[in-house]
Amino acid sequence: MHSRLLIGLLMLLFGLPFGLLGLLALAQGWHFPQALPPAYSLAALRTLGAADSELLAGLGRSLLLAGTVALLATAGGFGVARAVARSRWSRQWEAASYLPYALPPVLLATLVQPFIIRLQLSGSGGGVVLGLLLVALPFATLLLRSFWSVQAREYEQLARTLGCSARQAFGRVLLPLAWPLLRTTLFQTFLLAWFDFGLTNVLSVGKVRTLTVQVFSYVGEANTALAAVASLLLVLPPALLLGLNRTALWRRPG
Amino acid sequence: MALDIRRFFSTTLLGGYGLLVLGLPLAGLGYALLGSLGLAGPLAAGFTPRYWLALGANAGLLYSALFSTWVALVSVGVSVALALSLVLRAQPTLRRWPLPGLLYVPLLLPALVLAFCLFQLLSGAGWLARLSYGLEWIGSPADFPELVQDSAGLGIILAQVLLTFPFLTLLLQAIYQESRLDELRQLSSTLGASAGQFRGRVAVPLLLRRAAPTLLLNFIATLGAYDVPLLLGRPHPQMLSVFVATRQQFDLRELPMGYLAGFLVALGLLALIGILIKLTRRHAL
Amino acid sequence: MKKTFLQLLTLTLLAGCSADQPRTPQQVLAQPWAQVENAGRQQPVSMVMWQGDPLINRYMTGYVKPEMKRRYGIDLQLAAGQGAGLVQTLAAEQAAGQHSEADVVWINGETFYQLRQVDALLGPFVDKLPNARYLDLQNSFINTDFQQPVAGMECPWGNVQFTVIYDSARVSRPPRSFAELPAYVRAHPGQFTIPNEFTGMTLLKSWMISLSDNPALFQGKFDEAVYRKWSGELWRVLNASKPYFWKQGRTFPEQLAPLHQLFANGEVAFTFSCNDAEVDNKRNQGVFPATARAYVPAPGTIQNSHYLGIVRGARHPEAALLLVNFLISPEAQLKKMDPNVWGDHTVLNLAALPAAQRRQFEQLPTRRYAPRRETIQNLALPEPDPEYMTRLFKDFRTEVLEK
Numbered sequence: 001m002h003s004r005l006l007i008g009l010l011m012l013l014f015g016l017p018f019g020l021l022g023l024l025a026l027a028q029g030w031h032f033p034q035a036l037p038p039a040y041s042l043a044a045l046r047t048l049g050a051a052d053s054e055l056l057a058g059l060g061r062s063l064l065l066a067g068t069v070a071l072l073a074t075a076g077g078f079g080v081a082r083a084v085a086r087s088r089w090s091r092q093w094e095a096a097s098y099l100p101y102a103l104p105p106v107l108l109a110t111l112v113q114p115f116i117i118r119l120q121l122s123g124s125g126g127g128v129v130l131g132l133l134l135v136a137l138p139f140a141t142l143l144l145r146s147f148w149s150v151q152a153r154e155y156e157q158l159a160r161t162l163g164c165s166a167r168q169a170f171g172r173v174l175l176p177l178a179w180p181l182l183r184t185t186l187f188q189t190f191l192l193a194w195f196d197f198g199l200t201n202v203l204s205v206g207k208v209r210t211l212t213v214q215v216f217s218y219v220g221e222a223n224t225a226l227a228a229v230a231s232l233l234l235v236l237p238p239a240l241l242l243g244l245n246r247t248a249l250w251r252r253p254g
Numbered sequence: 255m256a257l258d259i260r261r262f263f264s265t266t267l268l269g270g271y272g273l274l275v276l277g278l279p280l281a282g283l284g285y286a287l288l289g290s291l292g293l294a295g296p297l298a299a300g301f302t303p304r305y306w307l308a309l310g311a312n313a314g315l316l317y318s319a320l321f322s323t324w325v326a327l328v329s330v331g332v333s334v335a336l337a338l339s340l341v342l343r344a345q346p347t348l349r350r351w352p353l354p355g356l357l358y359v360p361l362l363l364p365a366l367v368l369a370f371c372l373f374q375l376l377s378g379a380g381w382l383a384r385l386s387y388g389l390e391w392i393g394s395p396a397d398f399p400e401l402v403q404d405s406a407g408l409g410i411i412l413a414q415v416l417l418t419f420p421f422l423t424l425l426l427q428a429i430y431q432e433s434r435l436d437e438l439r440q441l442s443s444t445l446g447a448s449a450g451q452f453r454g455r456v457a458v459p460l461l462l463r464r465a466a467p468t469l470l471l472n473f474i475a476t477l478g479a480y481d482v483p484l485l486l487g488r489p490h491p492q493m494l495s496v497f498v499a500t501r502q503q504f505d506l507r508e509l510p511m512g513y514l515a516g517f518l519v520a521l522g523l524l525a526l527i528g529i530l531i532k533l534t535r536r537h538a539l
Numbered sequence: 540m541k542k543t544f545l546q547l548l549t550l551t552l553l554a555g556c557s558a559d560q561p562r563t564p565q566q567v568l569a570q571p572w573a574q575v576e577n578a579g580r581q582q583p584v585s586m587v588m589w590q591g592d593p594l595i596n597r598y599m600t601g602y603v604k605p606e607m608k609r610r611y612g613i614d615l616q617l618a619a620g621q622g623a624g625l626v627q628t629l630a631a632e633q634a635a636g637q638h639s640e641a642d643v644v645w646i647n648g649e650t651f652y653q654l655r656q657v658d659a660l661l662g663p664f665v666d667k668l669p670n671a672r673y674l675d676l677q678n679s680f681i682n683t684d685f686q687q688p689v690a691g692m693e694c695p696w697g698n699v700q701f702t703v704i705y706d707s708a709r710v711s712r713p714p715r716s717f718a719e720l721p722a723y724v725r726a727h728p729g730q731f732t733i734p735n736e737f738t739g740m741t742l743l744k745s746w747m748i749s750l751s752d753n754p755a756l757f758q759g760k761f762d763e764a765v766y767r768k769w770s771g772e773l774w775r776v777l778n779a780s781k782p783y784f785w786k787q788g789r790t791f792p793e794q795l796a797p798l799h800q801l802f803a804n805g806e807v808a809f810t811f812s813c814n815d816a817e818v819d820n821k822r823n824q825g826v827f828p829a830t831a832r833a834y835v836p837a838p839g840t841i842q843n844s845h846y847l848g849i850v851r852g853a854r855h856p857e858a859a860l861l862l863v864n865f866l867i868s869p870e871a872q873l874k875k876m877d878p879n880v881w882g883d884h885t886v887l888n889l890a891a892l893p894a895a896q897r898r899q900f901e902q903l904p905t906r907r908y909a910p911r912r913e914t915i916q917n918l919a920l921p922e923p924d925p926e927y928m929t930r931l932f933k934d935f936r937t938e939v940l941e942k
Binding site for chain 3 (some may be wrong): 296297314378379394395396400403405488489490508509
Binding site for chain 2 (some may be wrong): 003006011013014021032035079080082091093098100112134137195198
């Protein structure tokens with residue numbers, strides 16, 4: 001009984017936002033004190049079908065940005081983690097990795113913005129990717145650091161003694177060994193970029209209109225239906241990831 | 255020779271990494287310092303200590319820091335309490351369907367979307383207020399209790415708790431299982447300890463100690479939260495990130511003050527990160 | 540090791556700086572119009588604007604964008620930005636001696652002033668535009684922007700007057716003047732608040748001028764003594780009424796759209812607009828109740844214009860000129876003035892238009908809920924120096940909001 005109550009409560013708590021988003025996306029002229037919308041309309045959802053749909057473009061932009069960041073951060077993090085593991089200053093490098101990862105993204109963005117402008121990356125996807133990598137790369141490095149243990153090194157050496165080339169040892173031994181962790185890192189860095197609003201908004205000077213930036217601007221113009229549709233689009237990929245692999249959504253670094 | 259090349263590659267990689275993750279933020283910090291002294295920025299007119307001196311007269315930043323600390327302490331505190339009570343008191347439920355999966359659901363929500371939902375749910379004209387009106391508990395939006403954009407930051411705290419506690423529950427549950435606390439519990443009860451004694455003297459300290467770095471990381475993240483307070487906060491008091499980001503809305507001449515605030519906040523958080531690193535070392539991996 | 544970092548950092552920064560330099564304004568503006576038209580075709584053009592209103596956004600994306608594509612093959616890209624944030628970005632780009640990410644900016648008042656201070660605008664360019672001959676540049680509400688002569692450095696785009704919007708179902712007799720407002724608020728607590736942004740500051744400016752009873756005081760350059768005296772009076776009046784504001788004056792909306800929503804949900808009975816026709820467009824969209832009305836309280840409210848500037852370091856200055864020229868064309872201005880589209884009053888001199896076009900302007904679906912322009916023109920106050928706005932914004936925070 002106790003346990004059912006708990007489950008019911010949590011389901012209600014976690015389900016409420018989704019139900020509300022659905023209603024808001026379909027509601028028309030819904031004002032206080034009506035508990036349910038007086039009329040429903042597919043107008044907001046239909047904007048998704050339009051050829052020049054800003055929401056669909058935003059979805060594409062968000063996917064592209066987050067995908068690029070995930071790939072770069074995971075591949076880079078794998079290499080950096082290896083270099084860190086073998087460096088004389090391994091501990092110092094680990095400590096340094098916490099610096100950008102622990103600063104609030106908006107603050108980080110305001111700090112590095114003058115340099116992003118000088119690099120002529122302000123307001124471009126490249127600038128946003130660079131900014132997000134600032135957070136995602138150390139995060140990936142910290143996550144993947146645990147893989148490059150003495151054991152991994154021994155496996156690599158063993159493979160080499162058994163006649164593998166460096167490339168074979170990497171492709172046939174190390175990569176399969178690291179794959180579960182790499183997959184988690186890919187998912188995690190993807191979500192990190194996917195969920196970001198503050199950093200993207202500051203570094204893109206409002207020009208790279210990802211889904212989160214659109215949610216914020218629709219909320220700003222009190223356009224709740226479109227804000228709800230954009231929110232639902234934002235929830236979609238993480239939900240797919242959850243279906244694919246639950247643990248991918250959750251992992252602590254270090 | 256091959257070794258040398260590899261060594262060179264590795265050094266270059268680390269060099270590039272350092273340039274990105276240390277060089278860029280530190281350069282930004284330096285630029286902010288120069289900006290706050292009137293030495294850099296669009297309207298810089300030469301060295302002036304004016305903005306640093308004005309800091310004493312302007313309590314805004316301090317107030318913001320206090321408010322952020324309050325929100326972060328309460329959010330993390332409540333989240334930890336909830337997670338601990340679930341892990342220690344609802345162990346069988348936690349292992350049964352649908353709970354572990356259910357706890358992943360809030361991780362799907364970006365902070366901004368959760369904040370938007372909470373506003374739609376809890377504001378004076380929100381959904382709960384409408385239900386209350388339908389039940390004739392309230393006569394107008396003004397009668398509904400202030401749950402978002404309130405002076406104590408309740409809305410922000412609620413959002414942060416909803417984002418944090420499921421994650422913490424999963425974390426503590428993992429530690430609980432890794433540390434074989436169930437076996438320890440059985441052992442201690444055979445030795446005559448009560449369930450309360452086991453929880454208070456063994457389980458809670460162990461869980462908290464092992465989760466400490468993550469908790470501190472969460473605390474820092476909440477201190478610097480931006481998306482949630484942007485939608486659920488008030489113009490006054492503001493949380494730190496919002497404070498820093500809104501310093502330059504109307505007047506370019508306020509910009510050095512913005513640089514100064516950014517510099518000080520970043521410095522403060524870096525000190526906290528220093529503590530975090532020490533903690534991680536002590537309870538190494 | 541550290542030395543290598545520094546060298547690398549310097550190298551990267553240098554690489555960023557060595558890109559091509561923008562052309563000077565003289566070089567751009569020396570071209571004859573036919574050449575501008577040729578050079579501007581098939582270019583992208585980026586415009587930075589306030590994006591807080593769905594109808595305005597729809598006018599830009601649903602009408603201007605496809606028209607620019609159709610006429611010139613120009614790809615119009617819209618970005619959000621305004622105020623000091625915009626100035627900061629443009630100034631930083633300017634300082635780095637590089638092209639700007641923005642070509643056209645939607646500005647007025649303090650942003651225009653600050654952009655001129657950092658010399659980030661291209662011009663004077665207005666004379667260059669073929670459609671400039673229709674502009675009503677004799678009108679002081681159009682040729683002067685917050686006491687600064689426009690001088691061809693920004694092109695007028697629209698002209699609006701501040702109005703108070705109320706719900707006639709809840710408010711039978713709204714306060715007809717600023718002088719009656721405090722007593723009204725006291726008698727009807729919880730219905731009134733001030734948005735802590737541009738529109739709210741315009742309300743405060745109008746209110747401050749009405750307290751002084753002498754609008755002439757606020758002409759010309761910023762006067763510290765005048766500001767101190769009358770802002771002090773304003774804070775006194777506001778703080779005395781504050782307990783009767785929405786939520787007892789303990790908080791204020793940060794944006795206009797949330798205030799409109801409070802109004803739509805009946806949480807407050809008043810909202811405001813810097814656009815006198817907004818009540819019609821919000822009413823037509825079903826955002827405001829059918830009973831929403833707008834008026835101008837005595838002795839008057841601020842009427843101002845908003846403008847389009849071209850960025851000095853613009854990547855596509857010719858395409859920018861084509862865009863601005865289109866935006867002040869009679870067609871685009873007519874479309875924009877329709878309350879169902881935007882409701883922004885034209886900056887064209889109707890007398891200068893061909894008779895057929897003039898008739899179209901005169902036969903627009905009339906405003907049904909907003910006051911007619913003729914009746915509020917004598918209640919129009921000119922914008923004071925931008926410094927008044929900047930100071931009010933700063934002091935409203937310390938003197939009212941944080942108290």
